[in-house]
Amino acid sequence: MKVCILGVKIDKINQAEAAELIEKWIWHPGKHYIVTPNPEMIVAAQKDLEFRRVLNNADLAIPDSSSLGFSYWLLKRNIFLRFLLWPLFFLPVKQLMHFDKVAGTDLMEALCKLAAEKGFTTGFLGGENGVAKKCAECLMEKYPNLKVVFAGSGGEVDNNGQIRGEDLRFTIYDLKKEKNHKSLFVNHKSLPPADLLFVAFGHIKQEKWMVNNLQKTPAHVMMGVGGAFDYLSGNVPRAPKWVQGLGFEWLYRLIVQPWRFKRQLSLVKFVWLILFS
Numbered sequence: 314m315k316v317c318i319l320g321v322k323i324d325k326i327n328q329a330e331a332a333e334l335i336e337k338w339i340w341h342p343g344k345h346y347i348v349t350p351n352p353e354m355i356v357a358a359q360k361d362l363e364f365r366r367v368l369n370n371a372d373l374a375i376p377d378s379s380s381l382g383f384s385y386w387l388l389k390r391n392i393f394l395r396f397l398l399w400p401l402f403f404l405p406v407k408q409l410m411h412f413d414k415v416a417g418t419d420l421m422e423a424l425c426k427l428a429a430e431k432g433f434t435t436g437f438l439g440g441e442n443g444v445a446k447k448c449a450e451c452l453m454e455k456y457p458n459l460k461v462v463f464a465g466s467g468g469e470v471d472n473n474g475q476i477r478g479e480d481l482r483f484t485i486y487d488l489k490k491e492k493n494h495k496s497l498f499v500n501h502k503s504l505p506p507a508d509l510l511f512v513a514f515g516h517i518k519q520e521k522w523m524v525n526n527l528q529k530t531p532a533h534v535m536m537g538v539g540g541a542f543d544y545l546s547g548n549v550p551r552a553p554k555w556v557q558g559l560g561f562e563w564l565y566r567l568i569v570q571p572w573r574f575k576r577q578l579s580l581v582k583f584v585w586l587i588l589f590s
Contacts (some may be wrong), residue, residue, distance in 0.1 A: 316385050316412070319586055321355045322369045323376050325412040328532035331375055338372070338534050339433055339508050340573070346523045347536040349377035349417035352384075352583035354516050359586065365471040367520045377413040379562070380580075382411045384587055395588050402584055416562075418551070422452070426508055429456035436504065436532065439513030448546040462505045470514045474521025482545050501517040506531035513542045 314325045326334075333389035338345045348354075348371040358365035362444060368374060376382065380402055385394055428435050437445040449464040468476045504510075512519045519537040543549040551562075 318381060318384055319590060320365060321350055321358050323350050323374045323381060326375065327413045328415045328420055328423060331373060331415055331420055332427055334426060335534055336427060344527050345372040346527055347371060347373045348520055349537060350374050351378040353579040354379060356579045356582045357517060364517050367524050370573045375420060376412055377415060377417045379414045386411055387587055399584055399588060417538050418544045421511055421538050421541045422545060425452045425459055426456055426511055429459040433508040434462045434508035436459045436510045437461055438467045438510060440466060442548050444542045444548055448542040451546050454564045462507050470522050472517055472520045474518055474525045498549050504530050510535045511538045513538050516537065
């Protein structure tokens with residue numbers, strides 16, 4: 314079931330249901346892509362209509378924020394109640410949520426665990442400073458049967474989801490054999506086949522890249538994962554589970570990464586849009 318928040322469609326689904334659905338996709342023919350809408354992405358989609366179209370056409374749009382359930386509930390209230398209750402955005406409001414949060418990082422790790430159990434192949438594309446390779450290696454250490462066919466940065470992507478430079482070639486780390494890594498230089502149309510391709514170019518860029526390349530690359534299912542490589546590689550610490558449970562992961566991120574302040578302003582814009590839509 315999909316719900317609509319400020320023009321962006323989001324699936325009312327939990328993590329177990331999402332993983333089960335994605336496994337079915339892998340077992341059957343067809344190509345699919347997954348997006349992870351959060352308030353920042355929804356705000357961006359108000360001006361970037363192409364981005365909104367990409368989000369709304371996704372095969373699966375998981376609710377990657379604890380505030381989305383409350384937002385959906387609040388949008389059904391009259392304007393008086395909205396103004397009265399909006400401060401609850403910044404408080405634990407699980408009792409008012411109409412669907413679960415499905416964190417993109419958690420779903421990505423759950424899919425890697427599933428891939429290790431079922432023998433699915435995975436690819437890691439994006440990030441900077443070798444974080445894709447580090448993330449893949451950390452996950453292979455945690456899930457020894459995980460088959461990673463490649464991990465690499467993929468080069469620079471613009472806001473239209475295009476690789477900068479048609480002839481740009483980039484390093485792919487072949488991780489098929491443990492402790493026997495080798496660098497390959499390929500273009501984005503020559504990626505090795507993967508059942509699951511995790512794409513981390515940053516929101517807007519990664520979603521548009523997936524749509525542009527879904528039919529061009531030999532990947533079965535693509536998922537935009539944003540900063541998940543940083544978290545799963547250990548480069549950036551995640552909030553403790555109890556902080557996540559209270560819905561304060563955004564505040565923890567701001568403390569750990571104060572440069573995110575400008576990005577967090579989108580949460581204020583999101584609340585404003587909820588109040589006046």
